[in-house]
Amino acid sequence: MYCHRRVSHHKLLSVAAKASSSAPQAETERVxxxxxxxxxxxxxxQIIDPDFGTDIVxxxxxxxxxxxxxxxxxxxxxELTTPACPVKxxxxxxxxxxxxxxxxxxxxxxxxxxxxxxxxxxGQLPPGLSRISSIVAVSSCKGGVGKSTVAVNLAYxxxxxxxxxxxxxxxxxxxxxxxxxxxxxRVLEMDPEKKTIIPTEYLGxxxxxxxxxxxxxxxxxxxMVSGVINQLLTTTEWGELDYLVIDMPPGTGDIQLTLCQVAxxxxxxxxxxxxxxxFIDVAKGVRMFSKLKVPCVAVVENMCHFDADGKRYxxxxxxxxxQVVQQFGIPHLFDLPIRPTLSASxxxxxxxxxxDPLSEVARTFQDLGVCVVQQCAKIxxxxxxxxxxxxxxxxxxxxxxxxxxxxxxxxxxxxxNDRSAQSVDxxxxxxxxxxxxxxxxxxxxxxxxxxxxxxxITWPDGFSQIAPYDQLETIERLVDVPPLSPVEx
Numbered sequence: 001m002y003c004h005r006r007v008s009h010h011k012l013l014s015v016a017a018k019a020s021s022s023a024p025q026a027e028t029e030r031v032x033x034x035x036x037x038x039x040x041x042x043x044x045x046q047i048i049d050p051d052f053g054t055d056i057v058x059x060x061x062x063x064x065x066x067x068x069x070x071x072x073x074x075x076x077x078x079e080l081t082t083p084a085c086p087v088k089x090x091x092x093x094x095x096x097x098x099x100x101x102x103x104x105x106x107x108x109x110x111x112x113x114x115x116x117x118x119x120x121x122x123g124q125l126p127p128g129l130s131r132i133s134s135i136v137a138v139s140s141c142k143g144g145v146g147k148s149t150v151a152v153n154l155a156y157x158x159x160x161x162x163x164x165x166x167x168x169x170x171x172x173x174x175x176x177x178x179x180x181x182x183x184x185x186r187v188l189e190m191d192p193e194k195k196t197i198i199p200t201e202y203l204g205x206x207x208x209x210x211x212x213x214x215x216x217x218x219x220x221x222x223x224m225v226s227g228v229i230n231q232l233l234t235t236t237e238w239g240e241l242d243y244l245v246i247d248m249p250p251g252t253g254d255i256q257l258t259l260c261q262v263a264x265x266x267x268x269x270x271x272x273x274x275x276x277x278x279f280i281d282v283a284k285g286v287r288m289f290s291k292l293k294v295p296c297v298a299v300v301e302n303m304c305h306f307d308a309d310g311k312r313y314x315x316x317x318x319x320x321x322x323q324v325v326q327q328f329g330i331p332h333l334f335d336l337p338i339r340p341t342l343s344a345s346x347x348x349x350x351x352x353x354x355x356d357p358l359s360e361v362a363r364t365f366q367d368l369g370v371c372v373v374q375q376c377a378k379i380x381x382x383x384x385x386x387x388x389x390x391x392x393x394x395x396x397x398x399x400x401x402x403x404x405x406x407x408x409x410x411x412x413x414x415x416x417n418d419r420s421a422q423s424v425d426x427x428x429x430x431x432x433x434x435x436x437x438x439x440x441x442x443x444x445x446x447x448x449x450x451x452x453x454x455x456x457i458t459w460p461d462g463f464s465q466i467a468p469y470d471q472l473e474t475i476e477r478l479v480d481v482p483p484l485s486p487v488e489x
Contacts (some may be wrong), residue, residue, distance in 0.1 A: 006156065013077030027354065036067050040074055043098040043174070045236055050087060051374045052381060061091075065114075074099055081377050082133065082242050083114035084163035086370040117164065119242040119264065126234035126262075128196065132166075132241045134266040134376040137259070137294065139248040141285030145278055146302040147271040148176035149342065149352075151247035152271065153361075157369035159205050165243040166206035168233055170259055171249040172225045175211030182349030188212045197236040203354060205303045208236050233262060243376075246342050260292045264451050266376050267297045267370070271472040272324060274304060274316040278419075279323055286328045291454035293469075295402075297375035298332040298368060299324045306338040320442045330370050334364055379452070386469065387455040389444050394446070400469045408478040412438050414457070 042165050044062055045055040052059055056078065066075040077307045078091055085091075090349050092110055099108045117126060117133040121396065129135075152167060159165045169177035182200035191198060199206040210232065238244060246263065249255055268289045272282045275488035283487075289296055301321030315338070323331045336342070342352050353362045382401040395408040415438045418424075422431045446458040454468040 024351060035071060039102055040065065040067065040099055044076075044095060045100060046098050047091060047094045050461055052378045056091065056095075069104075073104075074105055074106055075108070075109040075111075077111045077113055079113045079115055079172060081115055081380070082163060082371050082373060084158055084161035084242060085114070085377075086161065086368070086373055088112055088162075101392075103261050114242075116199045117477060118131065118379045122400050123249070125264070128234050128236045128238050129263065130216050130236055130250060131246075134242065134275070134380065135244045135246060135263050136363045136372060136376065137248050137268040137289075138271060139268055139285050139289070140254075140271040140278075140289075141250055141256075141281045145271050145273045146336070147250075148180060148247050150269070150271045150300050150302065150336075151176070151245050153351050153353045153365045155205055155243070155245040156203065156353050157243070157362075157365040158243050158372070160353065160357070161204070161369055161373070163373075164240060165204075166238050166244045167246060167251070168206070168236075168239050168253070169209035169211065169245045170229055170233075170246055171212045171250065172228055172255075175209045176213050176247065177207060177209035178211035180351065181205075181207060182351065183207060183212075186212055187485060191237070192382055194237075197232065199236055199238065206238060208232055229255060229369065231343055233259070243372075256288065257283055260289075260294065261484070262362045264454075265289075265292075265294045266379055267295050268333050268373070269372065269431070270296050270299045270324060270330065271302055272299060272321055274314065274321070275301050276317075282324055283327070286324065286330070290328075293451065295375070295379055295452065297379075298334060298371050300334045300368065301328050302336045303338045330446060331375075334371075336361060356449075383449045383452055386449065387447050387457075387467070389441075389447055393439075394443065396447070398469075399474065409472065410473055411444055412440050412442050413475055414444075414467060414472070415442055415463075415465065417471070418463075418467075419471065420466065422463070 027381065041057050041062065045057040047056045048054065049056055049059055056062060060063060061078050061080060063077040063079050063478060064075070064438050068075075076095075078088075078095060079090055080091070092112055095110050096108050099105055117131050119130065119132060136154075138147055138154065140147040148169075148171075155165050156165045161359075167177060167181075169175045180197045183200045183203040184244070185200045188200060188208065189198045190196070197208065199208045199214055210228065213232075233246075244263075246259065246265075248259065270282055272287060286296055299321050303316065304318075304321075305312050307313075321333050321335070324330060337360070339361060341356065341359070348355075352359065356362060379401065382399075386399055386401055388397045389395075389411070390408075392406065393409070396411055396414055397408060399406040416435060418433070424431055442459065444457045445460055446456075448456050450456045450466060453470075454466055457465045457467055459465065
């Protein structure tokens, strides 16, 4: 989630100064104070966010700047994109240091906060999903590789980093969550008035699984399962969450596609094991996510090795995880050892990262959690700024995620290239909307992201156009853009 630059400046002047100052003096104080604000912001702009590659002032993290010149006191708040920001302590320390070195500063007060959870996707999201910032799918497309173990331990790692987290166990045929966690209430409750599901909780993490529905394991056909999953996911009162971790069932069929279409997935984590057979199945899953425009941000290779007699053994061979990384360009690989405690923790109902937070496994999950937080922040920033309207140039700016190219489109051209049923006859392919039906000077009223693959553009006539990135890249581009006059700038 990338916020616009908006720094709030609230001023404090001493009562004595106000009482004794004339109008010219007050103006002098105002100029001086503005100069001090600039000094503070310039000092803070030395701090670079490693995820965005931009300083924290430009990122809009600096809020409620207050300067008391008489006391030499500076107060401000750093509002980060997530409470689980892995560098929040570093930001706080650096902010104190860079402001404290200013010669007139005697005291620095820094408070840390995080932006409220909110989705960046357009469209009518189900109410239960409307206040979730990021949805992360943990998938393997092959059973028995430890996917549920990774999903649960990742969720509790994120919670330990300060995030608000939920877990959705999407495996109706063989739900794992009831075995892996031990909540006090093991049955989901229904709100009789709202007809919504109230998730159960364990150690602060919200939980929903078909195994908590009092049904055990399902015996039903695929379409019925898709309906059950849809109901469990969308009618649950998740509330405000920073991350919802979805433990995906094995496979790439109807159920997986339903999940990807119902939930606006932010990213996916792929779980595999060293065997070649695991790689073949995992590759199918990566291709599925690629077609659905869901970025795969990390690969976890489980059951890689064990240590004995001072040596490290690889009983199942090497290379499946690195092969996924190399072949599909997924940036991060994490190895998990064969460890009895990791398996045992899943059977006792206490995740390994909770029962032994200082273990080697917990450190690996900590690294994975940092990776997920950073990658989700990058994805949200890229998606939220992928398509914008430049009022000065009267052009639509497009920079598709994971592309360095930026180009401009004429709004009227974008509107005329709509391919929905309202603009094109679905049977004949005949264009319903004619060239002259769209005014040359038309401007979009709103542009909002829609998943990771498209934007929703609202036009003055009330028409809402869904414009996929793939389509925008094929539209005729603006080349001769007139330079801005000094007044316009």
